[in-house]
Amino acid sequence: MSKIHVTTTINGDPAEFLCEAGDSLLDVLRDRLSLTGSKEGCGTGDCGACSVTVDGRLVCSCLVLGAEVEGRSVETIEGMADGETLHPLQRMFIKHAALQCGICTPGILVAARSLLERNPDPTEEEVRYWLAGNLCRCTGYDKIIRAVLAAAAEMREAS
Amino acid sequence: MQYLSPTTIEEAVRYLAAQTGDCRILAGGTDLLVQLRSGLAEPESIVDIKRIDDLHQISREDGGWRIGAAVSGAEMGEHAALAADWPGVVEAVNLIGSTQIQGRATLAGNLCNASPSADSVPAMVAAGAVARVVGPDGTRDVPVIDIPTGPGQNALARDEFIASIFLPARPERAADAYLRFIPRTEMDIAVVGCGVFLKLGEDGTCADARVALGAVAPTVLLVEDAARALIGTSLDDAALDAFAAACSAAAKPISDKRGTAEFRVHVTGVLARRAALIAKNRAGGAAQ
Numbered sequence: 084m085s086k087i088h089v090t091t092t093i094n095g096d097p098a099e100f101l102c103e104a105g106d107s108l109l110d111v112l113r114d115r116l117s118l119t120g121s122k123e124g125c126g127t128g129d130c131g132a133c134s135v136t137v138d139g140r141l142v143c144s145c146l147v148l149g150a151e152v153e154g155r156s157v158e159t160i161e162g163m164a165d166g167e168t169l170h171p172l173q174r175m176f177i178k179h180a181a182l183q184c185g186i187c188t189p190g191i192l193v194a195a196r197s198l199l200e201r202n203p204d205p206t207e208e209e210v211r212y213w214l215a216g217n218l219c220r221c222t223g224y225d226k227i228i229r230a231v232l233a234a235a236a237e238m239r240e241a242s
Numbered sequence: 243m244q245y246l247s248p249t250t251i252e253e254a255v256r257y258l259a260a261q262t263g264d265c266r267i268l269a270g271g272t273d274l275l276v277q278l279r280s281g282l283a284e285p286e287s288i289v290d291i292k293r294i295d296d297l298h299q300i301s302r303e304d305g306g307w308r309i310g311a312a313v314s315g316a317e318m319g320e321h322a323a324l325a326a327d328w329p330g331v332v333e334a335v336n337l338i339g340s341t342q343i344q345g346r347a348t349l350a351g352n353l354c355n356a357s358p359s360a361d362s363v364p365a366m367v368a369a370g371a372v373a374r375v376v377g378p379d380g381t382r383d384v385p386v387i388d389i390p391t392g393p394g395q396n397a398l399a400r401d402e403f404i405a406s407i408f409l410p411a412r413p414e415r416a417a418d419a420y421l422r423f424i425p426r427t428e429m430d431i432a433v434v435g436c437g438v439f440l441k442l443g444e445d446g447t448c449a450d451a452r453v454a455l456g457a458v459a460p461t462v463l464l465v466e467d468a469a470r471a472l473i474g475t476s477l478d479d480a481a482l483d484a485f486a487a488a489c490s491a492a493a494k495p496i497s498d499k500r501g502t503a504e505f506r507v508h509v510t511g512v513l514a515r516r517a518a519l520i521a522k523n524r525a526g527g528a529a530q
Contacts, residue, residue: 087245103243104243104244104245104288105243105278107275126279127276127279127280128272128275128276128339128340128342128343129429131340131342134342137345140314140316140345140346141341141342141345142342142345142346143342143343143346145275145279146271146272146275146276146342146343146346147271147275147346148245148268148271148288148290150245150247150290151247151268151271151290151292153247194341194342197341198341212428213341214341215340215341215428215429216339216340216341216342216343216429217340
């Protein structure tokens, strides 16, 4: 079976790859494009560690086929910092110690950025519901929620 | 495995008809990709219907709404006019999974997956929704209640798929509601689900009602006895008691790790009563 040739945009840059029909977008990102920031936790859409956006929509990349992103625009954790300058969410995660092992962190950052793009001033409850599909087994979530709220506040002041 | 991405319904129908082995339709993929990964599904080909522009539309039709099979739950939730007309259906869809799942999961996919606990299905049945099924012999409109035939089984022929779901015009003084019980606040599967549609007369009494139950039988249940207990009443306590009892009596659940059969029967009545009151208030009845 011949491989599928896919042309797409990843973090604003044109990208192309060859994949099998059954390869997930997560497989492609990690194994073909060496973008290993997106993590595989469950592989079944429950944990959110593989969160990316496709055409601006937050999804689990383990539940998207690589072949589906032909002509789409994919944003991953690798596109979050501007060179050496961390995104406010990234800085606040460090400041608030909102991570321990770090496996869930890329997915949570991508998901939180997607929330703040839609809602720059979320309530704590809105943050908790939005991130309900991002599991963390270390932090107990509280520091994550505080970091997201702090980043939101800083981003509102800066804008 | 072959990946096909047609750009028209006709092309998709041709692809599907031409497949001799197992062929699966890919819409949101939130069930299919999990099945692929676990080996539960090993299709020879996948037809991705998301490149078909028509299937991404939420459009007005005969005073109601036609929702394409590729429309995600998030897109339904963001559609203010749809949510105003059929809040119960939109809430039911939006209860499925996480934000990430909402970005992909579809109404038609939830229906075709035919899980007994599918949240959107009782809400669609209460709303009187109709699925538009396409295949090589043309188009047929099938009431949503007739699509699931058992857990994981549906009434579609192997060369058919659902192109859209139609929600009829919502009558004056009418509304719907959906409630489900899960043991936590998010990210779980319904222990019981209940969709209610009510239409009130000018005097505020109940002129029409439909109630549908999920997760308490192999397929969704439309409980006509329970609806009759409400019609003609002012939705007073006695009527609601009879309604709840009829819903509980219709429930034929199994016991599993999420709840015992006895618990599910009880919760069925509790949810049905609460959903009926929400629908009543939305339809313009006095607040309780």
